[in-house]
Amino acid sequence: MKQATESRRGDPLLVISDLTKRFGEFTANDGISLELEPGEIHAILGENGAGKSTLMKMIYGVLKPDSGTLKWRGKPVILHNPAHARALGIGMVFQHFSLFESLTVAENISLAIPETVKLLRSRIAEVSTRYGLPVDPDALVHKLAMGQRQRVEITRCLLQEPQLIIMDEPTSVLPPSAVPILFETIRKLAASGCAVLFISHKLEEIRSLCHKATVMRAGRIVATVDPAVESSASLAKLMIGRDIPHPSRSAAKPSDVPALSLHNLTLAPDDPFGTRLDDISLQVRPGEIVGIAGVSGNGQRELAAVLSGEQPLPAKQNGSVRLFGGDCGHSDCGHRRAQGMAFVPEDRNGRGSVAEMTLEQNALLTGYARNLVAYGFVRNAAVSKFAQDCIHEMDVRCSGGDAEARSLSGGNLQKFIVGRELALKPKILVASQPTWGVDIGAASAIRQRLVDLRDEGVAILIISDELEELVEIADRVHALFRGSLSPSIERGDVTDELIGSYMAGNFSPEKLSVEVSGP
Amino acid sequence: MSVFPFSIETRTRRTRFSAIIPPLIAVCTTIVASIIILTSLDVSPSRALYYLYIAPMATRFNFAEVILKMAPLLLIAQGLAIGFRARIWNIGAEGQLIMGAIGGSLLPIWFNDSGNILMLPAMVVVGAIFGMAWAAIAAVLRVRMNANEILVTLMLNSIALQVLYYLISGPLRDPFGFNFPQSALFPDVAMLPILLANTRANISIFFAVLVTLLAWFFMQRSFPGYRLQVGGSAPDAARYAGFGEKQAIWVSLLVGGTCAGIAGVFEVAGPLGQLQRVVTPGYGFAAIIVAFLGGLNALGILAAAFFMALIYVGGDIAQTSAKVPYSVNTILQGVLLVSYIASRVFSDYRVRLRKPAYNRQERV
Numbered sequence: 115m116k117q118a119t120e121s122r123r124g125d126p127l128l129v130i131s132d133l134t135k136r137f138g139e140f141t142a143n144d145g146i147s148l149e150l151e152p153g154e155i156h157a158i159l160g161e162n163g164a165g166k167s168t169l170m171k172m173i174y175g176v177l178k179p180d181s182g183t184l185k186w187r188g189k190p191v192i193l194h195n196p197a198h199a200r201a202l203g204i205g206m207v208f209q210h211f212s213l214f215e216s217l218t219v220a221e222n223i224s225l226a227i228p229e230t231v232k233l234l235r236s237r238i239a240e241v242s243t244r245y246g247l248p249v250d251p252d253a254l255v256h257k258l259a260m261g262q263r264q265r266v267e268i269t270r271c272l273l274q275e276p277q278l279i280i281m282d283e284p285t286s287v288l289p290p291s292a293v294p295i296l297f298e299t300i301r302k303l304a305a306s307g308c309a310v311l312f313i314s315h316k317l318e319e320i321r322s323l324c325h326k327a328t329v330m331r332a333g334r335i336v337a338t339v340d341p342a343v344e345s346s347a348s349l350a351k352l353m354i355g356r357d358i359p360h361p362s363r364s365a366a367k368p369s370d371v372p373a374l375s376l377h378n379l380t381l382a383p384d385d386p387f388g389t390r391l392d393d394i395s396l397q398v399r400p401g402e403i404v405g406i407a408g409v410s411g412n413g414q415r416e417l418a419a420v421l422s423g424e425q426p427l428p429a430k431q432n433g434s435v436r437l438f439g440g441d442c443g444h445s446d447c448g449h450r451r452a453q454g455m456a457f458v459p460e461d462r463n464g465r466g467s468v469a470e471m472t473l474e475q476n477a478l479l480t481g482y483a484r485n486l487v488a489y490g491f492v493r494n495a496a497v498s499k500f501a502q503d504c505i506h507e508m509d510v511r512c513s514g515g516d517a518e519a520r521s522l523s524g525g526n527l528q529k530f531i532v533g534r535e536l537a538l539k540p541k542i543l544v545a546s547q548p549t550w551g552v553d554i555g556a557a558s559a560i561r562q563r564l565v566d567l568r569d570e571g572v573a574i575l576i577i578s579d580e581l582e583e584l585v586e587i588a589d590r591v592h593a594l595f596r597g598s599l600s601p602s603i604e605r606g607d608v609t610d611e612l613i614g615s616y617m618a619g620n621f622s623p624e625k626l627s628v629e630v631s632g633p
Numbered sequence: 634m635s636v637f638p639f640s641i642e643t644r645t646r647r648t649r650f651s652a653i654i655p656p657l658i659a660v661c662t663t664i665v666a667s668i669i670i671l672t673s674l675d676v677s678p679s680r681a682l683y684y685l686y687i688a689p690m691a692t693r694f695n696f697a698e699v700i701l702k703m704a705p706l707l708l709i710a711q712g713l714a715i716g717f718r719a720r721i722w723n724i725g726a727e728g729q730l731i732m733g734a735i736g737g738s739l740l741p742i743w744f745n746d747s748g749n750i751l752m753l754p755a756m757v758v759v760g761a762i763f764g765m766a767w768a769a770i771a772a773v774l775r776v777r778m779n780a781n782e783i784l785v786t787l788m789l790n791s792i793a794l795q796v797l798y799y800l801i802s803g804p805l806r807d808p809f810g811f812n813f814p815q816s817a818l819f820p821d822v823a824m825l826p827i828l829l830a831n832t833r834a835n836i837s838i839f840f841a842v843l844v845t846l847l848a849w850f851f852m853q854r855s856f857p858g859y860r861l862q863v864g865g866s867a868p869d870a871a872r873y874a875g876f877g878e879k880q881a882i883w884v885s886l887l888v889g890g891t892c893a894g895i896a897g898v899f900e901v902a903g904p905l906g907q908l909q910r911v912v913t914p915g916y917g918f919a920a921i922i923v924a925f926l927g928g929l930n931a932l933g934i935l936a937a938a939f940f941m942a943l944i945y946v947g948g949d950i951a952q953t954s955a956k957v958p959y960s961v962n963t964i965l966q967g968v969l970l971v972s973y974i975a976s977r978v979f980s981d982y983r984v985r986l987r988k989p990a991y992n993r994q995e996r997v
Contacts, residue, residue: 424872448875457873465869471862478859479874487856494854 125188127152127277127309128173133182135168142168144333146182152277155300155310157320157341159353160330161553166313169330170280173311174206175199187277205276207267209283215256219249223270234273241272245299260411261292268299279303280311285319286579288409291618297323315353317346329353354554363565366589366605368402371439373542373573374421374455379434381420381427389413391420392597396575398542403564403574404602405588408617410579413597415460418546418577422457423447437542451483454541458532458548460577462524466531469520473512476519477501477534484538500537508533509556524551532560536567543567546577561587581613595619641982655980656926656933659973660940666968667944667961676955684954685947685965695946697832701904703942704837705730705896705913709920710938711841711848712892714929716885718852719861720868723886725771725786726893727917728793729764733894734901735797735805736763738908741823742805742816752822757898764894765887767793772886776879782886790917801908816908825903837899842935844892849931857884893917914945915963922970944969 128150135143143165150156160166171177173184175193183190186202193199196206213222220231220238227234235251242249247265255263264284271279281300285293300310300323314320320327320341327341329352337352344352376396383390391413398404408414419425420435427434427443435443437453447457459466467476477500478486486496501515508529512522519527528551535543548564549557565587568574577594578584584591590602593616600616615621644651664686671681689695709726716723723729737760740752767789774780798814807817825835852858864871864881871878900912923941927934948962 422873423875424869446875446877447873448877451875459873461869464867465873468863468867468870470866475859478856479863479870482856482874490855490857492854492856492859 126150126185127154127187129185130173131183131185133169133172133179133184135172135177135179141333143172143179146330146335148328148335148338150278150309150311152307152309153304154326155304155312155324157324157327158311158313158330159315159317159320159327159349161315161353164330164353165333166330167282168333170206170282170311170313173199173278174204174280200274200276203275203277204280205271205274205278206280207264207271207282207284209286211263211267213255213263213266216254218252218254219258219266219269220251222255222266223251223273226270227273237273238269242269245272245302246295247272247299260409261288261295264288264296272303276308278309278311280313282313283315284312285314285316291614293319317349317353320349321346331355362562363587364569366402366568368399368589369571370399372397372436373400373438374398374544374575375436375439376420377434377436379420379427379431381416381425381431383416384425389416389597391416394597394599396592396599398573398575400541400571400573401568402589403568403576403587405584405591406575406577406594406599407581407584407591407613408579408594412594414546414577414579414594416597417594418457418460418544421544421575422455422459423450451480451538456480456535456538456540456543458535458543458545460546460550462527462531463520467519467527470518472516472518473505473510473522473530474498474501474515476530477504477515479534480538481534504530504533504537507537509559525553525556528552529556529560532563536563540572542573542575544575544577547580548576548578549580549583557583581610585613593617593621595621639984639986641984644981644983651980652928652930652933655973655976656928656937658976659926659969662972662976663944663965663969666972667965670961670964671951671955671957674955674957674961676951676957680955681951684951686943688950688954689943689946693829694832695950697829697834698946698949699939699942700828700834700838701832702916702945703938704835704841705899705916706920706923706941707841707935707938708837708844708896708899709889709893709916710923710927710934711844711931712889713920714924714927714931714934715848715852715858715861716889717924718865718929719881719885720865721882721885722783723768723771723786723889724783724921725768725789725917726889726920727913727915728786728790729767729890729893730897730900730913730917731790731793731797732767733760733764733897734908734912735800735897736760736894737898738805738816738819738901741819741902742908745817745820747820748822750822752820753825753902756823756902757895760898761891761894764892764897765890767894768886768890772883775882775886782882786886797908797912798910801910805908807907814910818907819902823902824906825899833904835899835903837903840895840899841938845931845935848934852931861885893920915966919945919966922966922973926969926973941966941969 126149131147133143133146134141146169158166158169168177172179175196175198184193191202220235223238224231224234238249238251247269249262249265249269255266284296288296304310312324324341327339328335329337329339331353341349376394379391379394381391389412394417406414420427423446426446431443433441437450437455442450463469468479474497478492478497481500484500486493486500498515505512505515510530510533511526522530532548549560552560561583564574576584576588585608589605591608591613592602593600593613595617596619600621603612667685668678668681672678689699709730713723713726737756739759740756770789771782771785774785775782801814801816805816807815810817825837828834828836828838860871860876861881861884863874864876864878896916897912901908905912919941923934923937927937944965945962948965951957951961952959
């Protein structure tokens with residue numbers, strides 16, 4: 115580590131010493147120290163909840179540290195707010211974009227930079243050619259793909275001429291094919307002297323891109339390493355503190371009759387910025403796990419809503435969604451649940467749970483069919499037991515069944531919701547991002563449960579943008595691209611190249627129709 | 634970043650008292666405001682306090698008046714609160730009350746010399762159906778055409794009033810009433826039994842308290858009540874769980890309309906004894922305030938209805954004893970609502986002054 119510092123000459127750009135941040139009882143960052151040189155690409159590596167975001171928010175002036183100091187170009191600074199950080203030359207590209215979809219690229223950028231749109235257009239063009247970020251200043255943002263939107267965010271950041279850019283999981287929104295382009299941009303930035311803090315939990319990316327990696331676990335720094343000389347396995351072990359368990363699985367033994375099927379489903383979105391579902395055909399048989407890969411925003415949300423019944427279909431679409439062969443396009447969630455479907459929604463707050471209700475009340479939300487209601491009255495004792503079972507089964511960390519849903523961390527709430535839906539003993543399970551925000555240990559437990567359910571003969575559909583997750587547990591994988599579904603790839607045939615090209619839309623419609631009319 | 638020298642943040646920690654504090658602050662503010670208003674009308678502060686808040690409870694007759702006015706407020710507010718919990722905003726209780734009063738008057742007007750003891754129960758049933766039907770118009774329009782129920786119920790109030798005016802000037806007018814716009818007096822079997830001798834307080838308060846208990850049970854223990862609350866707090870979660878929104882709209886509006894309709898029957902079968910041009914001193918609107926002041930909680934509404942009835946009677950006493958205008962009543966209702974809403978802001982959110990960050994760092 116010492117060597118690496120000496121090899122890049124000059125004074126450090128940013129020196130952090132002993133930074134600590136507590137939220138109530140919980141210590142999110144505990145005595146964090148790190149140094150950053152100009153032109154250095156520095157990875158911050160850690161599981162969800164390891165404290166990466168808290169650290170970045172302190173560097174960007176969003177949060178104030180409880181103790182410790184920040185030195186920027188040799189001088190101690192106290193960051194008041196993000197505007198102050200930007201004025202000093204610290205920029206940040208967030209995981210969730212803050213762009214107005216109905217405005218053009220240049221208009222969006224002009225909101226952050228006090229210049230006329232006209233003048234900005236030439237500057238945008240200049241910056242984007244210099245760093246290899248092709249973006250049309252006059253394009254409306256809602257028409258741009260996620261990768262292009264990210265370029266807008268990066269361009270906006272670069273126009274403020276930062277010396278340090280913080281990138282929060284920038285590759286999580288990109289299809290695999292767009293990742294090398296982003297990396298090229300980052301390397302150019304570094305070559306021009308700008309330091310980059312690159313937050314990620316994807317180990318291969320860090321190994322190929324970063325000069326140095328700081329590994330965080332439970333709010334502390336556990337190691338600072340040269341990622342190029344580490345293996346992915348050793349980095350993973352540092353990150354979670356033990357070896358990653360993989361679910362054990364046997365070959366799928368699906369039955370022939372599909373439990374859930376879509377037949378040439380085409381649906382225009384209600385939301386003007388939604389995605390149109392285009393001629394989607396899909397079968398999920400009892401005893402198999404079908405995965406749907408894809409970069410989020412390619413129709414996953416719309417597809418999940420059609421499957422769950424939250425988006426009822428118009429009468430002319432009769433027959434395009436079938437449960438055990440019977441048409442169900444017009445029936446709502448309640449009817450589909452009664453037929454043995456369960457859903458893990460993408461939004462755990464406000465959809466999968468009611469924030470201000472207790473876990474017990476939230477257990478009743480979908481658990482009502484499991485004999486929790488008698489003659490119209492809620493059986494409190496039974497509800498309480500059901501909630502306790504979900505909490506216990508999934509090891510949900512909470513103060514008990516009377517804890518409000520909003521008091522739980524995102525990952526814990528997710529575990530509770532997954533536990534609740536599994537406790538419904540479904541025949542068909544549709545899960546969107548089932549392990550989103552859940553720590554690695556619990557995520558592998560959830561995956562194991564899904565595989566076990568499959569072996570019991572449940573039909574499972576998983577919509578996820580974590581490709582690794584799908585590769586690990588799915589028996590077949592489709593990719594969703596701009597509302598079209600690729601042919602399925604059998605488990606044994608999945609390669610990163612093939613699925614990556616499907617995720618980028620390289621599958622022919624002819625192939626699709628052949629696959630559907632097949633067995 | 635912001636031009637304001639303060640920021641408003643959601644309070645995450647709540648205690649068991651945080652639900653009770655805003656209504657208490659609102660009540661205190663209203664008491665202080667009423668003293669200031671009456672003092673400005675040349676009533677001494679101690680007299681003002683006496684007229685408005687002591688006198689209504691000081692004599693048997695006055696207290697009976699409080700009970701009399703509390704009953705419809707309590708009954709209507711319980712019905713409205715169920716809908717409000719589901720975020721269905723029925724602002725039309727006044728009109729539903731008027732329609733209930735009309736419906737309840739039909740039997741005693743048509744069978745004016747009847748002695749059948751089933752008269753009163755039958756009136757309650759007919760009045761309830763009328764109130765329910767009036768609210769059902771808003772429900773149909775909302776479910777079928779997505780028409781905003783706030784506007785529809787609000788405008789139906791005016792229509793109900795005109796219907797009442799038409800009926801008592803024509804079809805339901807007392808033929809021997811010297812052309813006064815009012816119906817014949819009701820027979821004894823159509824009148825609610827009096828609770829306290831020589832007062833106007835009648836047994837409607839028992840009914841209202843019974844409805845309070847039912848409402849409490851419905852919201853706390855029943856599955857339909859739970860579904861309404863989910864629909865109100867998180868519509869997406871309700872859809873995800875398979876709880877129909879249409880059902881929630883129907884239940885909310887029909888329950889509110891039914892309660893208001895029965896309150897209308899109790900007015901004509903209680904203090905009025907006939908159908909008149911004025912069947913309600915704004916109970917339908919005051920009950921909205923009562924519902925919120927009670928925190929949309931069945932038991933809280935019980936206390937809120939009592940306080941609102943107190944203001945009604947106290948305002949009447951101040952009017953006759955100190956010659957203050959009737960509008961004092963309306964003003965105090967307004968003060969009560971506004972101060973409740975304002976104190977809710979402070980209980981739900983924390984307002985923080987923005988300090989320069991340097992000062993904060995010194996503490997470290």
